[in-house]
Amino acid sequence: MPTPLYQRLAAHYRDAVAAGSLTPGARFPSVRSLMAQHEVSLTTALQVCRVLEQEGLLEARPRSGYFVCHPAGRPALRLNEPEARPLDPAAYVGMHARVSEFIARGRQQPVKVNFSGARGAPELYPAEALRQAAGRALREDPELFVRAGPVAGEPVFREVLAKRALASGMVIAPEEIVVTQGCIEALNLALRAVTQPGDIVAVESPTFYGLMQVLESLSLRVLEIPTSPQTGISLEALELAVHHGSKIAALVVVPYLQNPLGSVMPAVNQARLVNFCAEQGIALIEDDTYSALLDEDVPQRALKALDRTGGVIHCASLHKVLAPGLRLGWMTAGRWQARVEMLKYAQSRHNDGLPQYAAAAVMGSSQYDRHLRRLRATLNLQRRQVSDALLRAFPVGTRFNTPPGGLSLWVELPDRRDARALFAAALAEGILIAPGVMFSNVERYATCLRLNCGNPFTPEVAAAVQRLGELCLTRCRPGAVGSGAAGSAA
Structure with a gap:
């Protein structure tokens, strides 16, 4: 008995994911595109997507279509939308001392791997x-x-x-x-x-x-x-x-x-x-x-x-x-x-x-346009490499964005773990991150951090991401941040 058409098409795209032709986080062809490209019915195109989704290769995003899942045995969890809550009243900022403290601590200790900035490596320019x-x-x-x-x-x-x-x-x-x-x-x-x-x-x-x-x-x-x-x-x-x-x-x-x-x-x-x-x-x-x-x-x-x-x-x-x-x-x-x-x-x-x-x-x-194309392609690869390493190393429930470009990832730790504790533990081992409390005058982002992806994904960088995941598990106590303080990552 011949293999159903939708299964043959699913195998085709399964091979494309395995070969790297469709990369983690990439948009999967729309149902309409599948219908036109392969001359199949709406039912067949939907079956292809559903099979790959059941296998964990695709994830459906509301009003956006299907996207290729990240590996490591579990899909990447998207950041939540901001909670509906009354706005904090306008206030004088009063956070320069806090930011200065984190920056000063990063300069006082030797840093082997620096994830704290938002810039590319010199060789990218x-x-x-x-x-x-x-x-x-x-x-x-x-x-x-x-x-x-x-x-x-x-x-x-x-x-x-x-x-x-x-x-x-x-x-x-x-x-x-x-x-x-x-x-x-x-x-x-x-x-x-x-x-x-x-x-x-x-x-x-x-x-x-x-x-x-x-x-x-x-x-x-x-x-x-x-x-x-x-x-x-x-x-x-x-x-x-x-x-x-x-x-x-x-x-x-x-x-x-x-x-x-x-x-x-x-x-x-x-x-x-x-x-x-x-x-x-x-x-x-x-x-x-x-x-x-x-x-x-x-x-x-x-x-x-x-x-x-x-x-x-x-x-x-x-x-x-x-x-x-x-x-x-x-x-x-x-x-x-x-x-x-x-x-x-x-x-x-x-x-x-x-x-x-x-x-x-x-x-x-x-040459400037050529430079920008190379820069974007390199940053895309490095973001995907850091994303994959995050999925392998960090605790289940970790959420992070998959931005369509740029230099960094915004990460939310699971179970209300305090990113400030991760900052301190990582810095003691020569790894520098930017904790979420640097990016707001309120305490809603105490469970978050920003990671720079502008540097080549060397074995040293891979080992640093792995170590961050281990420190998150062992040094960041679940529930350390009150639900009213960190809230949902925006």
């Missing part, structure tokens, strides 16, 4: 191309080191940035761009331009600890808005906060590969957010540090592209995508442009010219 470009710039302009440059940035660099911005839907003149010391200075300038001490600034929760430090330094109050690991900031919670009287001066969001969650805001949410902020008079500050690291080789539309009132300040960085050592960022500030330019002059004057010339030469050529 075009060092030779940048070196050659810098040499040409100095030969062509010998006075580059001894001549002060324009405060807003070198014209040749701003022209390249404006041209590149077209792919993200932004039509901006080079004169509307201010070059900054990375994205952190851009965020600092944006916040200083639109707020006064004591104002409320809404942020995603969890969020990048560097942003919280900036907010604290500016004496601003922070309102943390629950954020989904899949779709980004909760627009419902933001709207509810405004309608219940929170006078929000500014909102800072990372639409693509949010740090630390790795979420991507759907297009419909982006449009709704831009419109809402315009209606409410809220300055919308867009942190576009990671969009170029999305696996999909298609430029993503910036929130700034939807701006019709000048109410969106776009901040970007080349720190993660071109060269961590250059500390280059840029911004365009809409109706606050003149104020940002004056604040830049008052705060730090002009950036060094040589890095701008080198970056302009590389970014203005096709």
